[in-house]
Amino acid sequence: MSKGDETRDAILTEATSVASKVGLTGMSIGQLAAHTGMSKSGLYAHFASKEALQIEILRHTRERFVDRVVRPALQSPRGLNRLRTLFESWLAWSEAFEDGGCLFVAASSELDDQPGPVRDALVRDERDWLELIVTIAATAVSEGEFRSDVDVEQIAYELHAIMLNHQHTSRLMQDPRALERARRAFDSIVERALTT
Amino acid sequence: MSKGDETRDAILTEATSVASKVGLTGMSIGQLAAHTGMSKSGLYAHFASKEALQIEILRHTRERFVDRVVRPALQSPRGLNRLRTLFESWLAWSEAFEDGGCLFVAASSELDDQPGPVRDALVRDERDWLELIVTIAATAVSEGEFRSDVDVEQIAYELHAIMLNHQHTSRLMQDPRALERARRAFDSIVERALTT
DNA sequence: GCGCAAAAAGCACGTCCGTGCTATAAATGG
DNA sequence: CCATTTATAGCACGGACGTGCTTTTTGCGC
Numbered sequence: 001m002s003k004g005d006e007t008r009d010a011i012l013t014e015a016t017s018v019a020s021k022v023g024l025t026g027m028s029i030g031q032l033a034a035h036t037g038m039s040k041s042g043l044y045a046h047f048a049s050k051e052a053l054q055i056e057i058l059r060h061t062r063e064r065f066v067d068r069v070v071r072p073a074l075q076s077p078r079g080l081n082r083l084r085t086l087f088e089s090w091l092a093w094s095e096a097f098e099d100g101g102c103l104f105v106a107a108s109s110e111l112d113d114q115p116g117p118v119r120d121a122l123v124r125d126e127r128d129w130l131e132l133i134v135t136i137a138a139t140a141v142s143e144g145e146f147r148s149d150v151d152v153e154q155i156a157y158e159l160h161a162i163m164l165n166h167q168h169t170s171r172l173m174q175d176p177r178a179l180e181r182a183r184r185a186f187d188s189i190v191e192r193a194l195t196t
Numbered sequence: 197m198s199k200g201d202e203t204r205d206a207i208l209t210e211a212t213s214v215a216s217k218v219g220l221t222g223m224s225i226g227q228l229a230a231h232t233g234m235s236k237s238g239l240y241a242h243f244a245s246k247e248a249l250q251i252e253i254l255r256h257t258r259e260r261f262v263d264r265v266v267r268p269a270l271q272s273p274r275g276l277n278r279l280r281t282l283f284e285s286w287l288a289w290s291e292a293f294e295d296g297g298c299l300f301v302a303a304s305s306e307l308d309d310q311p312g313p314v315r316d317a318l319v320r321d322e323r324d325w326l327e328l329i330v331t332i333a334a335t336a337v338s339e340g341e342f343r344s345d346v347d348v349e350q351i352a353y354e355l356h357a358i359m360l361n362h363q364h365t366s367r368l369m370q371d372p373r374a375l376e377r378a379r380r381a382f383d384s385i386v387e388r389a390l391t392t
Numbered sequence: 393g394c395g396c397a398a399a400a401a402g403c404a405c406g407t408c409c410g411t412g413c414t415a416t417a418a419a420t421g422g
Numbered sequence: 423c424c425a426t427t428t429a430t431a432g433c434a435c436g437g438a439c440g441t442g443c444t445t446t447t448t449g450c451g452c
Binding site: 020021022025099100106108109110111112114123130151157158160164165167168169171172173181184185192 | 297301309310388
């Protein structure tokens with residue numbers, strides 16, 4: 001990897017952290033330059049525009065998300081076990097994410113009324129994410145752990161709801177019982193789907 | 197109400213609409229002046245600072261929230277009926293809210309890492325809201341509809357999760373089945389709590 | 393180690409930001 | 423209807439914004 005690619009990567013890592021705190025729109029080039037110790041123009045030379053930078057931030061975050069959340073789940077045994085790993089990996093991701101919670105969660109409410117390529121990229125990511133949850137829930141069906149008549153999309157919907165609310169409860173409300181509540185909610189969603 | 201109070205109110209109404217789209221921070225005085233047809237300074241004279249304006253927006257939104265969501269619920273019969281009315285009123289509020297979804301939802305992820313008086317005001321509002329859900333769920337317990345051993349705070353947590361995800365599913369993902377999914381999720385949360 | 397390509401910095405631009413101060417216009421009470 | 427309070431506009435400020443262009447510094451292949 002050349003020098004340029006290295007700094008570009010370092011910029012993206014820092015930008016991801018900043019954006020998770022102040023939002024993709026709230027983040028500014030100057031602020032970012034200060035954080036990375038670079039000049040504004042030196043930093044800006046790596047990207048075509050602020051919008052392009054925002055899209056690159058999403059791409060960068062997506063890669064790390066796959067490493068830290070998706071891969072661990074796909075490496076654990078099919079079925080309920082895999083679904084639980086996915087959920088727990090996401091919780092860990094959300095807690096650990098650079099000081100500002102999951103960037104996708106923040107970006108979701110920031111961009112839901114801002115049409116454009118950044119929003120489009122985010123929607124693609126979220127769609128993939130939801131489809132992944134559906135797919136993994138379906139493995140619990142085919143393993144015979146979940147009843148065959150459960151609506152896996154509804155399960156994905158409800159699990160996703162818990163994730164969004166975890167960010168709210170943990171970050172905004174600073175509720176020390178947030179993790180406990182999230183896990184109990186997960187359990188009761190799962191329990192309803194189990195073969196009896 | 198004097199002329200000044202009238203325009204002040206009109207400003208707040210417009211500001212609420214703008215803020216629900218671009219966020220409390222993303223909204224600017226100039227943008228707001230253009231939307232209301234006033235001069236920047238004429239508008240600004242009604243508020244001490246942008247931060248004060250943001251807090252007033254929250255207060256204004258809270259009042260309308262009470263009118264449109266809380267009051268209808270408190271006017272319907274105690275118990276599960278009231279809980280369902282609360283949920284349905286919130287759904288209607290979220291759909292109808294000035295083009296940008298529920299402002300509290302948007303503000304929640306925008307401010308969860310921005311300490312200061314605006315965040316503090318929002319946290320108070322959210323705490324009140326959650327407590328109200330808890331209280332109303334408790335009426336379903338005392339009416340004998342919910343089992344007496346249910347954790348009403350957990351129920352409030354899970355209902356709130358559905359609300360957050362409704363905004364996500366409806367606004368960002370533009371899923372036409374969003375309402376249906378939200379209602380099904382509500383039903384299954386309730387069903388788990390029913391006396392059997 | 394020299395020459396060239398790549399990376400970073402310097403600098404400048406037009407625009408919008410939040411925020412004051414001062415002047416004008418409008419509403420209100422007697 | 424006039425006087426006074428109140429509401430709005432005009433104007434200006436310092437600063438930060440995104441974005442280009444030009445120069446200087448740095449890294450890399452021969």
